[in-house]
Amino acid sequence: MGDNGAMSNPRRHSPAAVLALLGLLFIGFGAGYLLSLRQNPEAPDAGIAVPAGLNLAVLTDARSLPAFRLQRHDGRSFTVDSLRGHWNVLFFGYTHCPDVCPMALQNLRHAWRQWQPAPSNPRRPRAWFVSVDPDRDTPELLGKYVTYFHPDFTGVTGPVDEIDKFTGALGILYGFEDKDEGKDDYIVNHSSQMVFIDPQGRMRAVLSPPYDGDDIVRALQFLETRFGPPANNRSPKPESPT
Amino acid sequence: MIPRLSLLTGLFLITFAARAATLQVQDAHVPEGPPVAPVLAGYLTLVNPGEKTVRIVGASSDQFEAVEIHEMRMKDGVMTMKPVPALAIPAGGKVSLAPGGLHLMLIRPRKAFRAGDTIRVTLKLDDGSTLAANLPVKGDDDHAHHRH
Numbered sequence: 101m102g103d104n105g106a107m108s109n110p111r112r113h114s115p116a117a118v119l120a121l122l123g124l125l126f127i128g129f130g131a132g133y134l135l136s137l138r139q140n141p142e143a144p145d146a147g148i149a150v151p152a153g154l155n156l157a158v159l160t161d162a163r164s165l166p167a168f169r170l171q172r173h174d175g176r177s178f179t180v181d182s183l184r185g186h187w188n189v190l191f192f193g194y195t196h197c198p199d200v201c202p203m204a205l206q207n208l209r210h211a212w213r214q215w216q217p218a219p220s221n222p223r224r225p226r227a228w229f230v231s232v233d234p235d236r237d238t239p240e241l242l243g244k245y246v247t248y249f250h251p252d253f254t255g256v257t258g259p260v261d262e263i264d265k266f267t268g269a270l271g272i273l274y275g276f277e278d279k280d281e282g283k284d285d286y287i288v289n290h291s292s293q294m295v296f297i298d299p300q301g302r303m304r305a306v307l308s309p310p311y312d313g314d315d316i317v318r319a320l321q322f323l324e325t326r327f328g329p330p331a332n333n334r335s336p337k338p339e340s341p342t
Numbered sequence: 343m344i345p346r347l348s349l350l351t352g353l354f355l356i357t358f359a360a361r362a363a364t365l366q367v368q369d370a371h372v373p374e375g376p377p378v379a380p381v382l383a384g385y386l387t388l389v390n391p392g393e394k395t396v397r398i399v400g401a402s403s404d405q406f407e408a409v410e411i412h413e414m415r416m417k418d419g420v421m422t423m424k425p426v427p428a429l430a431i432p433a434g435g436k437v438s439l440a441p442g443g444l445h446l447m448l449i450r451p452r453k454a455f456r457a458g459d460t461i462r463v464t465l466k467l468d469d470g471s472t473l474a475a476n477l478p479v480k481g482d483d484d485h486a487h488h489r490h
Binding site: 195196197198199200202203206209236241244245248249273274277285287289290291292293308309310 | 373375376377378379380381382383412414416419420421422423424441442445447448449482
């Protein structure tokens with residue numbers, strides 16, 4: 101983790117600069133982007149109607165992701181390839197998060213309890229908790245944190261530049277408040293949507309709060325039905341058809 | 343002499359009791375978190391049956407390194423969090439610290455807490471008095487669903 105600290109040093113902006121940057125992101129990018137996401141599924145030619153009561157925005161055209169290289173809590177690398185062959189749910193946060201992140205993971209746990217994906221099925225959906233706070237979230241801490249909620253959940257983090265490639269492509273925003281050299285107590289503001297990535301490794305949908313575990317299950321079921329489950333030939337170990 | 347003294351003591355006790363009862367605590371709980379979690383969130387509702395606004399100006403717990411009051415706000419789908427230096431409970435009103443809004447930020451637990459444990463928090467009021475609150479730690483199964 102030593103290189104993470106070194107890599108993020110140039111990014112320790114003053115709180116004002118970070119807030120200003122976050123503000124600019126909101127205005128120039130976030131608001132328009134989120135609006136376009138919300139409007140697309142309702143556009144007459146989009147034809148993607150989502151189940152009633154679900155705050156799910158579905159992209160008419162799935163969005164390919166740029167190359168990035170992050171790290172899973174078990175030390176293995178996390179790239180676009182890690183997302184292929186199965187549906188994926190991602191949440192972005194940090195372990196020093198008192199309220200939203202544990203609740204998001206609790207909701208994911210409820211979803212997984214209902215869905216009950218077989219751990220041996222390579223095409224089962226995956227849940228990823230991506231920490232945008234690599235200075236404090238070591239892979240070891242992340243691993244213990246996410247697997248408390250479910251043994252099949254995976255924590256992901258890495259160098260800030262690589263995180264930014266990934267979050268930037270997905271429209272996930274985050275920023276630090278009062279983050280100064282040597283200070284361990286600071287707040288991370290972050291998007292609280294769940295992002296769905298399809299078995300081809302492309303961004304397909306965003307679930308906006310408020311949502312609960314049932315909503316996550318409904319979103320996954322809807323996406324699988326609408327866009328298809330992972331193809332057998334994409335899985336590393338295809339199961340025999342039943 | 344003795345009746346007067348006890349009358350004074352009685353008056354003093356009544357006054358003290360009235361002061362101590364300025365706020366009532368309801369629905370206090372802490373959702374169980376991962377044993378490695380560096381922070382936990384405490385939730386409770388503060389009811390002020392009195393005739394004066396009461397302000398919480400600080401919080402502490404001997405089970406944590408620090409306790410703060412924080413407020414979450416959703417802005418364009420981004421969750422932002424801010425410390426709240428003083429929390430006013432209006433006369434005859436109540437303020438709920440609940441998921442997605444206000445919470446007690448319980449920072450760096452001195453031990454891991456499990457469902458069934460109790461977290462003791464002392465709230466400092468603006469009149470100099472304190473209020474003790476017991477927050478039971480609750481497991482996931484204690485509350486089925488959360489929308490936030």
